[in-house]
Amino acid sequence: MSKVIKVTYGDNTLSDLFESVTNIKRDIGSGWTNNTQAKKEGVDVIVSSRGPRNISFDYIIKGTFFDEININKQKLSSYINSEITLGLIFEDEPNKVWYALPDGEQSFSTENKSGTLTFIVPEGHAYSTYTNVLNSDNSGGVKGSITHNDDGSVDITINNQGTLPTWIDLKLTNNHDNGYFGIAGVNGSLELGNREEADGETIQHSDILYDSKNDPKFDKFVSAAGQPHPEWTGAGTNGTIGYQEYNYKSSNGQQRKMTGVKLIDPGPQTGFRGGMTELVLPPDSNGDFGAVNFYAWFRLFTWTTVLGQTGVMQILFTDENDEFVAGYGTLKDDKTGNIGTVGFWIGGPNKGEWKNIPYVANNGEQTGLKDNNTMLNDNRGALDFFKQGATLGFYWKGGHQTIVVPELEDVAIHKVKFFFGNWSPNISPKGTMTHMVIREFWCRKDFVNTWNDLPNRYKNGSVVEIDMSSGDVSKDGISAITEVVNGTEPFSIPPGISQIKIIQSSWNNIPPDVEISWKERIL
Numbered sequence: 001m002s003k004v005i006k007v008t009y010g011d012n013t014l015s016d017l018f019e020s021v022t023n024i025k026r027d028i029g030s031g032w033t034n035n036t037q038a039k040k041e042g043v044d045v046i047v048s049s050r051g052p053r054n055i056s057f058d059y060i061i062k063g064t065f066f067d068e069i070n071i072n073k074q075k076l077s078s079y080i081n082s083e084i085t086l087g088l089i090f091e092d093e094p095n096k097v098w099y100a101l102p103d104g105e106q107s108f109s110t111e112n113k114s115g116t117l118t119f120i121v122p123e124g125h126a127y128s129t130y131t132n133v134l135n136s137d138n139s140g141g142v143k144g145s146i147t148h149n150d151d152g153s154v155d156i157t158i159n160n161q162g163t164l165p166t167w168i169d170l171k172l173t174n175n176h177d178n179g180y181f182g183i184a185g186v187n188g189s190l191e192l193g194n195r196e197e198a199d200g201e202t203i204q205h206s207d208i209l210y211d212s213k214n215d216p217k218f219d220k221f222v223s224a225a226g227q228p229h230p231e232w233t234g235a236g237t238n239g240t241i242g243y244q245e246y247n248y249k250s251s252n253g254q255q256r257k258m259t260g261v262k263l264i265d266p267g268p269q270t271g272f273r274g275g276m277t278e279l280v281l282p283p284d285s286n287g288d289f290g291a292v293n294f295y296a297w298f299r300l301f302t303w304t305t306v307l308g309q310t311g312v313m314q315i316l317f318t319d320e321n322d323e324f325v326a327g328y329g330t331l332k333d334d335k336t337g338n339i340g341t342v343g344f345w346i347g348g349p350n351k352g353e354w355k356n357i358p359y360v361a362n363n364g365e366q367t368g369l370k371d372n373n374t375m376l377n378d379n380r381g382a383l384d385f386f387k388q389g390a391t392l393g394f395y396w397k398g399g400h401q402t403i404v405v406p407e408l409e410d411v412a413i414h415k416v417k418f419f420f421g422n423w424s425p426n427i428s429p430k431g432t433m434t435h436m437v438i439r440e441f442w443c444r445k446d447f448v449n450t451w452n453d454l455p456n457r458y459k460n461g462s463v464v465e466i467d468m469s470s471g472d473v474s475k476d477g478i479s480a481i482t483e484v485v486n487g488t489e490p491f492s493i494p495p496g497i498s499q500i501k502i503i504q505s506s507w508n509n510i511p512p513d514v515e516i517s518w519k520e521r522i523l
């Protein structure tokens with residue numbers, strides 16, 4: 001028996017149902033439509049556009065008896081029943097995937113068990129099934145090269161082996177404070193930040209007060225066990241929290257390692273109880289304590305592995321007398337299901353929870369759910385909080401929720417407290433959330449009046465990611481689309497070998513680490 005060419009569509013192998021696959025039609029290129037206007041001799045072409053592409057093939061379905069044939073027909077019908085484009089791959093071109101939909105009537109002849117499947121490829125082209133990655137580790141190979149220059153610029157040669165222009169994802173890791181990126185290619189240019197941003201002068205600047213990258217086990221946080229909870233009167237704080245490293249299996253089955261601050265023991269108290277630790281903020285570069293204008297970035301992870309698990313995780317900001325200023329955290333008191341909330345707490349005369357937003361405490365794998373955990377899963381978790389005088393801001397899903405509390409305008413933040421808690425087992429019998437971790441944390445004081453480096457928008461170690469296809473820009477996991485300079489926009493990479501130039505602020509002569517990834521597009 002001759003071998004049947006393998007054909008997959010989405011997650012299904014169509015060829016498993018066939019005795020043969022023949023007459024595969026993947027014509028040269030896509031159809032072209034030319035809108036013309038007559039002139040005295042010939043025509044003027046007004047618009048020329050490339051249309052969709054049709055792919056078809058003939059098959060003989062497996063089966064000797066009618067019931068076998070009918071079962072396979074039903075399977076085939078379900079395999080191609082899709083209202084969204086799915087990847088269509090043929091074994092003779094394993095590196096190409098066509099994102100296609102079934103098109104028209106799918107014929108079948110009962111007499112000889114044969115038929116024809118027809119698909120339409122709306123984009124008119126295929127993508128490579130693999131993703132190309134170019135970085136310093138493989139620079140100089142077939143994918144291209146990356147050259148770091150003494151002036152801080154970067155020259156990139158990129159080899160797009162497809163037959164159409166394509167879009168890249170660009171990742172820039174800053175190796176020095178920086179205020180500007182200019183990215184130029186053959187097909188356009190994109191600018192981020194401010195070309196004129198200065199390196200330093202006698203102005204108000206920002207001081208980094210703490211960064212867990214320099215304190216990976218959070219040793220500078222000390223136990224606050226037994227202290228009153230800043231916001232919840234009567235909450236027990238005699239439990240134990242601390243840094244932990246543990247292995248777990250992610251929702252896609254991969255073994256992973258998690259590190260960060262976690263609840264170890266909620267303590268002996270009945271009712272609502274937990275543990276608390278605190279960081280007393282160090283002085284700024286002038287030797288002054290406290291921050292009226294304050295920013296904190298943190299990375300959280302929450303995931304229940306049993307319905308009904310509960311728990312609370314908070315990052316709390318207080319003044320020098322432990323009076324509550326604001327807090328960011330998660331709360332899950334759903335004792336039967338899997339609904340949690342992200343909460344924003346404020347101090348002042350209306351002390352308490354200002355706003356909460358529900359989400360499903362999964363690991364982000366249930367993509368069809370309205371409140372799917374797209375923010376706090378093990379692949380993400382980047383959040384931030386700011387206080388600028390009387391204005392408090394809490395980041396969630398692409399933007400900040402802000403509130404003005406006039407009574408807090410001149411109140412300085414002096415301490416940061418981590419609180420983890422839960423209700424005693426007789427109240428929450430399913431136990432504490434399996435994953436409730438503060439993975440990273442850093443904070444700064446803004447508007448410090450002294451001579452120092454400016455608070456450049458891209459600090460040393462910060463990561464800028466650009467999706468040229470969608471135009472999305474992020475900085476350290478936070479949306480930064482507003483930093484795109486007006487009049488510039490993302491651009492594509494032409495087929496073949498082309499050049500990209502990246503420049504930075506004129507005073508920054510240390511090039512960033514660059515990584516480029518892309519999929520080829522093939523007619």
